């Protein structure tokens with residue numbers, strides 16, 4: 001059984017086998033969590049991403065973690081919210097699935113996710129939290145090498161939205 005938890009923190013400091021980056025299609029860095037990961041991992045990450053050449057929305061690629069504690073960085077490209085008109089929910093689901101597929105392929109035991117698409121890409125937070133948690137939990141029903149998957153929320157609002165979904169699923173006591 002894989003443990004799943006929602007925590008508050010900065011994903012660059014996570015001591016896990018793989019952290020997931022909410023990247024953009026160029027893979028060349030950006031604002032938000034992407035910028036924080038590139039700064040912390042160092043310039044070698046940018047060269048490595050440049051060699052990969054890009055990533056489609058809803059897909060994921062893997063690189064070493066370079067200067068991070070994490071061994072790997074899984075870069076996934078979330079959908080930009082477009083009022084639900086361009087398959088955003090399914091693309092977001094695919095981000096979590098493809099990232100977990102790569103983590104399993106690389107034999108990771110511990111993986112940390114940020115809240116994909118809910119920053120600059122404006123995916124409505126409550127809906128994104130529901131998709132993220134349900135997709136991860138459904139994936140973890142399979143028997144894999146994964147031991148611990150965490151959702152790392154950078155701010156209070158994000159943590160509250162993910163906690164709300166966990167509470168609705170009976171996975172979180174009331175006053176935590």
Ligand code: ADP
Pocket residue numbers: 009010011012022023031032033034036078114115116117118119120121122152153154155158
């Ligand atoms: P996107 O472009 O996919 O929306 P953002 O980086 O703009 O990605 O935002 C996604 C989420 O990541 C937001 O909840 C944002 O607060 C959060 N975030 C920003 N920096 C960090 C960090 N260092 N660790 C974890 N989450 C972060």
